[in-house]
Amino acid sequence: MLKVMQSTVKKLAWLCAGLLLMSFAGCWQAKEHVGREGPALEAVAESEWPQLLDDLDSESLNQAAAESLAYLEKVPGKSFTFGTRKVRAAEMAWGIKRFLQLYAYYPNTDHLAQVLKKEFVLYRSVGSDGEGKVLYTGYYEPVMDARKSAQGSYLHPLYAVPQDLVTIDLRLFSEDLPRKRLVGRVSEQKVVPYHDREAIDYDNAIDNRAQILAYLSDPVEAFFLHIQGSGQVLFSDGTRLRLGYAGTNGRPYRSIGRFLIDQGLMEYEGMSMQGIRAFLEKHPEKRRRVLSQNPSYVFFRPLSAEGGPLGCFEIPLAGGRSIATDRRIFPGLALAYISGIQPGPDGGQAPLNRFVFNQDTGGAIRGPGRLDLFYGSGKEAGELAGRMKYEGRLYFLAPKPGMVN
Numbered sequence: 001m002l003k004v005m006q007s008t009v010k011k012l013a014w015l016c017a018g019l020l021l022m023s024f025a026g027c028w029q030a031k032e033h034v035g036r037e038g039p040a041l042e043a044v045a046e047s048e049w050p051q052l053l054d055d056l057d058s059e060s061l062n063q064a065a066a067e068s069l070a071y072l073e074k075v076p077g078k079s080f081t082f083g084t085r086k087v088r089a090a091e092m093a094w095g096i097k098r099f100l101q102l103y104a105y106y107p108n109t110d111h112l113a114q115v116l117k118k119e120f121v122l123y124r125s126v127g128s129d130g131e132g133k134v135l136y137t138g139y140y141e142p143v144m145d146a147r148k149s150a151q152g153s154y155l156h157p158l159y160a161v162p163q164d165l166v167t168i169d170l171r172l173f174s175e176d177l178p179r180k181r182l183v184g185r186v187s188e189q190k191v192v193p194y195h196d197r198e199a200i201d202y203d204n205a206i207d208n209r210a211q212i213l214a215y216l217s218d219p220v221e222a223f224f225l226h227i228q229g230s231g232q233v234l235f236s237d238g239t240r241l242r243l244g245y246a247g248t249n250g251r252p253y254r255s256i257g258r259f260l261i262d263q264g265l266m267e268y269e270g271m272s273m274q275g276i277r278a279f280l281e282k283h284p285e286k287r288r289r290v291l292s293q294n295p296s297y298v299f300f301r302p303l304s305a306e307g308g309p310l311g312c313f314e315i316p317l318a319g320g321r322s323i324a325t326d327r328r329i330f331p332g333l334a335l336a337y338i339s340g341i342q343p344g345p346d347g348g349q350a351p352l353n354r355f356v357f358n359q360d361t362g363g364a365i366r367g368p369g370r371l372d373l374f375y376g377s378g379k380e381a382g383e384l385a386g387r388m389k390y391e392g393r394l395y396f397l398a399p400k401p402g403m404v405n
Contacts, residue, residue, distance in 0.1 A: 040329040040368040041083035041123040041396060049122055050339050050395070052113040054103075054354045056320050061103070064321035064357045065096050068333040071313050072096075080331035082123050087331070087398050095120065095399040096335055103355075119403055122337075125330070125394040128369025136340055136352075138373045138388030139228050139324070139362070140381040141309045144221055146214040146233035146241075154215040156201075156222045158233070161247045161299040162210035165194055183250025194249040196295035202288060213243060213300055220280050223291050224273060226298040229362065230309040232377065243300040244310050251295035253363040259293040273386035296363065309377070311360035319376025324360035326367055331396060334358045338371065340392020343384050352392060 054061070076090035098119060106112040116122075127133040147154035164185045170177035184191045199205035201219070214233045216222045225231045229245040257276060260266040265286070266279055280287050303309075308316035311324070313333060323336065336356050344350040356373070365372050371394055375381040 038126070039083040040126060040326075042126060043083065044122040044124045044395070046117050049113050049117065050337070050393070051110065051353075052116065052337060052355075053108055055351065056354050058103070058107065060318050060321045061355060062100065064318035064359070065100055065335075067315040067318070068335075068357045068359060069093055069096055071315055071333055080334060081329075082121075082331055082334075082396060082398050085398070085401075088404075089333075091399050091404045092331075092334060094404045095397065098399070099335055099355075099397065116397070119400060120397045121400055123396045123398065125368045125396075127394075128367065132393050133391055134340075134369050134371050134394045136338070136342070136371050136373060136388055136390050136392050138342075138375050138385030140375045140385040141377040142221070142225060142228060142231040142382055143378050144216055144225070144231060144233050146216055146235055148214065148235055150215050153217040156216045156219045157212040158214045158216065158222060158225065158243060159200075159206065159299050160211040160213055160301060162194075162206045164206075164209050165247070165249070165299075166191070167247075183248065193251065195297075196249065196251050196292075197297045198288075198292040198295070200249070200297055202292070210299070213302060214241065219287065219291065220277055223294075224277075226296070227364075229298060230300075230303075232305060240305040242303040242305045242309065244303040246299045246301035248299065248363075249295075249297040251297065253296040254294045255364065256290050256293050259290065272389065274383070311374075313359060315359060317359060317374045318357075319374060319381060320354070321356050322359045322374040323356045324362045324365050324372035324374065325358055325394075326365055326370065327361040329368060330358055331398075332358055332361075335397045337395040337397065338373070338392055339395075341390040342373075343387035343390075345384070349390070352390075358396070 072089040072093040076088065076093070078089045079086040080089065080092060081087075099116070102112065102115050106115055124132055125134055128135065146158075150157075166184060166186065168182040168184070168191065170180050170182065182191075183194055185194050186192075195205040214235075216225075216233075225243075230243060232240055232242050234240050257266075257271050260276065260279065261268055261271065266275060280290060308318060311317045311322060312327065323338070334357070336358050338352060338354060338356055340352045341349050342352040360372070360374065362372055364370075371392075373385075373388060375385040375388075
């Protein structure tokens with residue numbers, strides 16, 4: 001079968017490139033800036049630095065920093081891109097350690113920014129408008145009741161990667177082919193796109209082809225778990241299982257929120273995760289049509305329930321301190337700063353000013369004008385993440401050239 005598949009791929013690779021999509025997860029960095037001319041980051045003049053106050057506890061900051069450091073120190077020679085500048089992992093690690101020293105000495109004071117200016121360069125995202133506008137959204141790790149076998153209303157499976165799913169790196173066949181990773185299956189000696197959401201959820205397309213890790217009682221809850229990319233399931237015997245992202249069916253991600261707006265079923269002002277849930281609960285007859293608008297489907301793998309969920313670098317995420325950005329254009333694991341607005345716990349708004357670490361990515365997070373803030377695990381985190389839809393600014397810090405030998 002492998003020989004057949006290889007022969008077929010050579011013939012169909014260019015055709016498949018138009019049909020299949022690069023898998024959206026992972027921390028691969030493309031060399032080019034997709035969808036915009038010029039670098040995504042630009043240096044900020046010292047006179048234009050923000051105040052750099054922080055609204056969270058130092059414990060979460062140290063936790064997130066430790067995870068980035070653990071990775072960077074394993075790959076000291078690897079380079080990360082800050083606009084037009086390449087910065088080695090060893091320099092980034094030195095910068096994080098030095099920042100922590102300075103932050104501990106000048107916690108939340110006006111002096112911190114002044115001290116940082118002596119040793120760091122501050123970069124700003126050009127944003128979606130070239131002027132720094134970045135749309136903030138939020139994500140979280142849901143905790144859901146589940147069953148180990150289908151019973152009662154628990155009939156909606158969460159799948160591991162199917163046995164017949166294949167991934168294809170086009171560059172393995174020819175350097176002239178695009179730098180893309182395709183996802184599909186072999187059917188009648190041809191590589192074809194993998195089954196979409198409609199076929200998997202409603203036509204039993206992968207029955208007996210994928211391990212079922214858990215059953216949920218609500219298909220909408222399962223859908224949003226796909227969007228979040230990870231979560232915990234709580235079984236009736238009291239045991240917990242963390243499910244992490246393992247792969248997708250390779251189909252493009254499409255927003256059901258945009259579909260609901262375009263169809264005149266919901267207004268933009270009321271668009272949120274909670275709003276979509278309420279609409280589908282009120283209109284169950286529209287549920288299949290709406291959910292199937294997003295053909296992308298996520299498969300999971302079991303992980304330890306200890307610690308936080310893993311980001312795309314396989315390191316635990318920290319609630320309020322980890323962000324997801326477009327990994328093609330922003331430096332992974334880097335120290336960053338965000339300034340804007342977030343949902344308040346009372347239903348209103350609250351200021352958002354804090355240091356964060358760029359430790360994740362996502363299929364819907366594309367371009368210099370998008371950022372996803374990880375809020376943590378559980379219901380409260382979900383409420384805040386679901387209402388997060390505000391504009392702000394995104395900055396990155398790196399040591400000045402020559403600070404590290």
